[in-house]
Amino acid sequence: MFEAQEINAEHKDLIHDVAYDYYGDRMATCSSDQYVKVWDHNKDGKWTETSSFKAHSGSVWKVTWAHPEFGQVLATCSFDRTAAVWEEIVGDTPGPGERGTRHWVRRTNLVDSRTSVTDIKFGPKIQGLQLATCSAEGIIRIYEAPDVMNLSQWTLQHEVQCKLACSCLSWNPSLSKMQPQMLAVGSDDANPANGGKVFIYEYSENTRRWTKLETISSITEPVNDISFAPNLGRSFHLLAVATKDVRILHLTPVEDVQSIQSGLTKLEVESVAQFEDHNSTVWRVCWNITGTILATSGDDGCVRMFKMNYIKSWKPVAVLKGDGSHVTSEPQKTAQAIPSGLQMPPLSQTARYFKLGSISQPRDVPWH
Amino acid sequence: MEGDLKTFIIPNDLCRRTGLAASWTPINQMSVFAYEKRNVRQKDGPSNFASSQPSSVFLLRQHVLLFQPILRKLVNESNGAFLNLQGVISDKTLDHKSELLKLSRQYRSIVRACLEDLQDDITKVEGEDKETLQDYITIFYSIECIWHLCEILFVDTIPGNIVLPLLLDWVRFHFPKHERNAANMLSGDLIGLEANPEFWPTVIGSLLQGRVKVVRALLKQHSASDSHVFRLVDQILKAMPVYNVFSGTSVSEFNIQWRHWTVDVQSKIDAKMFVTSPNLNLIMRLVVGEETAWTEIQSHCETWYELLAAWLFYTEPTVKIFEVGQFAKHCITKMRMRNNMKHLDRVLLAAMEFDVLQVIKEIQHMSENGWFVTHLTDLLYHAGKLSNLEKEVETFSAEKLHESFLLDYGSLLMGHKSLWQVGLSYLDFCPTEGLKAIELILPRIPLETEAKTQKILREAKNRELVHVAQSICKVQGMKSLKRGRLGNALTWALKSQDGPFTSFLADKFLHEYTKDGKLASTDLLDNLGSCMLASDRLIFLGKYYEFHKLYQSGEYKEAANLLVSLLASKIIPNYFWYVLFIEAIPLLESEEIVFSSNDTYTIIHCLEEKEDLPELKDKIEILRLAAARNLSRALTYEAQLV
Amino acid sequence: MSHNLHGTFVSQKVNKIRWRPDSFNNSHFFITGSWDDDQNTIKLWDFQENEEDDDIYPFLVATHNHNGDVTEAKFLNPDYLLASSSFGSARLIKIENKYNEISLKDEITWDHLHYFNNKECSPCNSFALYENDIVTVGEDGRINLLTAQSKLIVRRIDEADSCSLQCVIFLKHNEILTSNLRGQMKIWDLRSKEKTAINTFMLSGDHVTPTCLTFHPTQRHLIIAGDDLGSLTTWDLRHNTYPVNVLNAHEGSISEIQFHPDNPDQLFSCSSAGEIWHWSTKGKAGITMEDSNIWLAPDNIKNKLEVFTLMPNLGKPINSLDLNRNRIICGCDNEAIYLINGITLYN
Incomplete structure (x- = not known):
């Protein structure tokens, strides 16, 4: 059912994040080796490294692409307390110490944080070029590039104090220009006595400030990752949270006297799914393009996928697991292997996909 | 149908030791890599896995049977039948029942044609490929068999309900x-x-x-x-x-x-x-x-x-x-x-028991792509066989079920390089979520060539997704800019109706002129036409180019008039003032008087305002002198006319 | 007006389809060039009649891999075919018949004909042929002059256009007409050493993109351009300040237009909305106006033309068509090709 292509990432240490550009044609990886690598896939589907540069002086936690309307732009955040914005430059040869055929230049260094910057995300392009970061000291910072054609100029527009250390954030991607922007922030503070660990913030036009709408008190365990799903026209916002288990929440805006007066949205929070399939801490959550499948990874070493069926209930649909004993030296089968009786081209130039083996398992995966 | 959950193995030892993380790609692929959560409070240093083993990223995608070249015909042919069906349904003058029966037969003949092709091909191959083709044959044989029975039981009109014949x-x-x-x-x-x-x-x-x-x-x-x-x-x-x-x-x-x-x-x-x-x-x-x-x-x-x-x-x-x-x-x-009932047996039994929902559930698990379940459900839905169930089964919505299959199948196709247009046609028939899904997915299709971009744009415009179209034009503009094709970039910027971007490009033209003394892409500037109005900067560029042309062709009076109107306008970029001033000099000093006294006053006035400009430092005296001289000449001349 | 229709699904979107020239003008071989696939191909087919069920179906004779989309394909003569690619190259392909096995072989390959300054390759959007001379145009705004006899590029005009060049046709042996993304048409004199066009005019007041160009078979100063809004614009290049007439025709953008080679008063067009039409001056032959061409008649042209739909609307783009006698073949984005037989040609 799945086939895979292996790309040798050549980082000297574990990869912390993999991000694709808007079209899926370019890939950026970042690692504890402090490097960021950019990959492109050629016309035959093979991925090659086109750039590699030392981005920070500490582990690079996250890397993310801006919308292509702004050009070829990346943002990274690191243990070294900084975040940076990078742009690909045309025509120059790589600088010293850099490999590859493309050249990435640091456009700005955001040094406002006094602790590790744990997450960085570009805002929805409808609002211009904005960037949000969050840090272990519990501060969320919103930056903006007033002139989108000049990426060296960024202003710190807002600093939002969150009481607890922040580990992750997510912009709500599907709001229209008329609606106020919304951010979800998660904290990995380990003390349940400190209350809810997911916070929803909204930008109020009235007060010109980011205001907290909601603290989701039903989630008190540390939160490691959080993500809003793209909206297919639903009346509610869909939020996935990675904590001691997988949580899926519906946030429904309600109209009441209070919200009309204050100008702030009132949200009704409903937990629609809770999955303990990982049987351990969940580290990451990630939505597919239509927000219909959620991929999660956890301490059981697996990636699990959940899908919503037509009656709006969520069900696990597949599991991915690493296993070294199944390593074969050569890919066994290629995807385009069906001949039509005529000469086929040699396959060495094209990307080679091999089928993944599978095992059927009963729903409970033993703890290991 | 919860049944057994399939676990897929990533053949990599590092992944086994550290655990996995995943990241979706647009549109339907996922990358998986060895991952270990680092605690940000820990000391930062190389992990236990540093340098010991190469880390890999595995790019995963669904292996879709239908995308095999030999089966691909099925996708397009059945899309044709699907669209015919939707057309039939919307035509109230037709007898739906008999049309649906015809279409059901059409679907089946498409499957049979596919089986024939497979039978042909299996004679030409060996070994593993032969096995694979045999698998396909089994699958499609079952599909045709089930479809035929469903056609008899659910679509066809059986006189007197005597079904045996x-x-x-x-x-x-x-x-x-x-x-x-x-x-x-x-x-x-x-x-x-x-x-x-x-x-x-x-x-x-x-x-x-x-x-x-x-x-x-x-x-x-x-x-x-x-x-x-x-x-x-x-x-x-x-x-x-x-x-x-x-x-x-x-x-x-x-x-x-x-x-x-x-x-x-x-x-x-x-x-x-x-x-x-x-x-x-x-x-x-x-x-x-x-x-x-x-x-x-x-x-x-x-x-x-x-x-x-x-x-x-x-x-x-x-x-x-x-x-x-x-x-x-x-x-x-x-x-x-x-x-020991096999899948096929279970489906056929469910059909005979008129358990349509069970039939659909079973079919869903027959193959990994929704081709069969989507088209059959669509047929049954329009034949009214699903709406009956709404009374019997709680929380069942025939529309939602129908739409969910179309959405999944359409989205699957949109991830295929060539079949994205077919995918669109399925999403078009998802009443509640289709357009939004198209809005999310269509702009993600890589804009490989302008020809493909034009086709994607057309699809966006046909569905009135204006902002998607504009965004695509902007991206094309940025790409042209990156390639050094300023004229082309401007063309796309104009199509995207992005004022700031247009101004930015116009600025680039003007900056190049200040550096090289040449205006690039004069062929473009020749015929800007009404789209000049997209941005002030562009208007300025257009008008400045006009000035240039007038000057080159010796029409000094017209050129002078234009120059003055430009000076008086508010649209001159700061960095360009000195260029205009400098170019005014020969006109001020020309034999023929081209600036009237009023004109000259305007020039002098502007000069006063802008005297602080650093670029003007050496030239300002010359300018003042030239202006003064022209003023006196003009005044003298105008006095004569009185 | 009866004609019959035969469709075949070929599992690739067909961007170009061309009859192979036949010495008796009775082509039965044709080629298709695909686009937007992981591996694009040029395929040679032969139509075979099956007497049993009165069906005509194409039989695949040879397949030739093509890197990138097939952006244009034309036969120089029955044995040689030129094809251009979205990777900026062009190839001269020979149809070889060895021991009764027909295959397609590359004879000359021109790589890197079109590229951008940042070293990215640029699509070669189109080319025109005049005997053995070839002119290619691309998204990089470049014009190349080649000859089918040599691998060397005869002449290259860089930055010929600040916008992407999309179409090109020969007006005379030394004159070509190009059109760009913005609707700017340029006439070039190939004998001149200048890097600029000798004449420039706009397709229309608004920036409409011309999508295809063709000239009348017997009166080459008569040019018809199809654009991306579905209109046909006629120009008489003897006086080219404004178009002779503009016909708002198709729903979609016009992919190809072709005059019938033997009956030049009949025109055929296909569009991205899935339409394929036959344009004819109304039946009565008496209406040959003086000796001027109907297409040159300024107004009232709508009244003098009859348009026939040759196929039910496909719903997906028809990218290419080609005529031979009373048959037309077309290649489409629903990964199928269609043969329309028995078209009535009004004489």
Whole structure:
């Protein structure tokens, strides 16, 4: 059912994040080796490294692409307390110490944080070029590039104090220009006595400030990752949270006297799914393009996928697991292997996909 | 249908040791990599896995059967049928029932054409490929078989609900062995046909498929066909009543005739009139529905539904469509299949029991792509077979189910390089979520060439997704800029109606001029036309170019007028003032007076305002002098006119 | 007006389809060039009639891999075919018949004909042929002059256009007409050493993109351009300040237009909305106006033309068509090709 292509990432240490550009044609990886690598896939589907540069002086936690309307732009955040914005430059040869055929230049260094910057995300392009970061000291910072054609100029527009250390954030991607922007922030503070660990913030036009709408008190365990799903026209916002288990929440805006007066949205929070399939801490959550499948990874070493069926209930649909004993030296089968009786081209130039083996398992995966 | 969850193995030891993380790509792929969560509070340093093993990123995608070249035809052909179906539904003047039946047959013939291609190809390949093709053949054979039955039970109109004739057709179609053998035998050497080892199996097989005439024809070729027992059997078979709903006979009348005939045959059997030929005796015992006889011939049936149709023909010829289910279960039990029912069996049983929802659930798990379930559900939905369920099953919504399949299938296709247009056509028929899904996915299709971009743009515009179209134009503009194609970038910027971007590009033109002294892309600037109005900067650029052209062609007076109007406007970029001033000098000093006194005042005024500009430092005195001189000349000249 | 239609699904989107020239003008071989697939191909087909079921179906004779989309394909003569690619190259392909096996072989390959300054390759959008001379144009705004006899590039005009060049046709042996993304048409004199066009005019006041160009078979100063709004614009290049007439025709953008080679008063067009039409001056032959061409008649042209739909609307783009006698073949984005037989040609 799945086939895979292996790309040798050549980082000297574990990869912390993999991000694709808007079209899926370019890939950026970042690692504890402090490097960021950019990959492109050629016309035959093979991925090659086109750039590699030392981005920070500490582990690079996250890397993310801006919308292509702004050009070829990346943002990274690191243990070294900084975040940076990078742009690909045309025509120059790589600088010293850099490999590859493309050249990435640091456009700005955001040094406002006094602790590790744990997450960085570009805002929805409808609002211009904005960037949000969050840090272990519990501060969320919103930056903006007033002139989108000049990426060296960024202003710190807002600093939002969150009481607890922040580990992750997510912009709500599907709001229209008329609606106020919304951010979800998660904290990995380990003390349940400190209350809810997911916070929803909204930008109020009235007060010109980011205001907290909601603290989701039903989630008190540390939160490691959080993500809003793209909206297919639903009346509610869909939020996935990675904590001691997988949580899926519906946030429904309600109209009441209070919200009309204050100008702030009132949200009704409903937990629609809770999955303990990982049987351990969940580290990451990630939505597919239509927000219909959620991929999660956890301490059981697996990636699990959940899908919503037509009656709006969520069900696990597949599991991915690493296993070294199944390593074969050569890919066994290629995807385009069906001949039509005529000469086929040699396959060495094209990307080679091999089928993944599978095992059927009963729903409970033993703890290991 | 929760059943077993499949676990897929990533063949990598590092992944096993550290754990996995995943990241989706647009559109339908996912990358998976070895991941270990680092605690940000820990000391930052190389992890335990540093340098020990190369880390890999695995790019995963669904292996979709339909994308294999040999099966791809199916996708487009069936898309054609799908669109026809939607067209039929929206046309209120047509008889939907008969049109839907035609379309169902069209779908089936598309599947059969696909099977033919597979059969052709399997002869040309070896080894693993042969196995793969064989798998495909099995899958599509099952699909056609199920579809055919569903067509009979759910789409077709069955006169009087007497379904047996159609069921028999269905079985005959899918088990053609006996017909072939019979045809071969009857067209070959006819003497002593019984010597052929296939003779009696074919006779029994044909009997089981209700081909009584063929049975008689075969028996006539038996060397003993003239004997009494053979002739008796022939008479009996000839006299066998066969129900025909159009004959005018009522069901009860027919049953009486049938009863008489059966009793007659039974009495002959009891009188041991057929014992001389065990085969003929068996035949007679079968046609009266004797249980033991039927148990004996079970081995002739490959499947329970073969047995079902046969047994019904000889015991319940007027069975009604909704009674078939219970008889089906009976046959399954008889053939002891209850515990090893394959997928296909389960689907067919569910269909016979009119459990449409179960049919759909089972089909969903037949293959990893939604081709079958999407198209069949769409057909059944429009045939009204799903809406009945809404009353029976709580929380069931036929529309939502229907839409969810279309959405999944359409999204799947949109991730394919070539089939994205087909995907769009399915998403178009998702009433609540289709347009939004298109809005999310369409802009993600890589803009490889301008030709492809134009096609994507067209799709966006057709659905009035204006902001998607504009965004695509902007991205194309940025790409052209990156390639150093300023003129092309400006063209795309204008199409995207992005004011700031247009201004930015206009600035680039002007900056280049200040550096090189040449205006690039003059062919573009020649015919800016009304789109100049997109941005002030562009208007300035256009007008400045006009000024340039007038100057080059010696029309100094017009050029001067334009220059003055530019100076008086508010649209001159700061960095360009000194260029305009400098270019004013030759005009100020020209023999012919081109600036009126008013004009000159304007120039002087602007000069005063902008005297602080650093670029003007050396030139400002010359300018003041030239302006003053021109002023005096102009004033003198104008005084004369008075 | 009866004609019959035969469709075949070929599992690739067809961008170009061309009859192979036949010495008796009775082509039965044709080629298709695909686009937007992981591996694009040029395929040679032969139509075979099956007497049993009165069906005509194409039989695949040879397949040739092509890197990138097939952006244009034309026969120089029955044995040689030129094809251009979205990777900026062009190839001269020979149809070889060895021991009764037909295959397609590359004879000359021109790589890197079109590229951008940042070294990215640029699509070669189109080319035109005049005997053995070839002119290619691309998204990089470049014009190349080649000859079918040599691998060398005869002449290259860089930055010929600040916008992407999309179409090109020969007006005379030394004159070509190009059109760009913005609707700017340029006439070039190939004998001149200049890097600029000798004449420039706009397709229309608004920036409409011309998507295809063709000239009248017997009166080459008569140019018809189809654009991405579905209109046909006629120009008489003897006086080219404004178009002779503009016909708002198709729903979608016009992919190809072709005059019938033997009956030049009949025009055929296909569009991205899935339409394929036959344009004819109304039946009565008497209306040959003086000796001027109907297409040059300024107004009222709508009244003098009859348009026939040759196929039910496909719903997906028809990218290419080609004519031979009373048959037309077309290649479409629903990964199928269609043969329309028995077109009535009004004489």
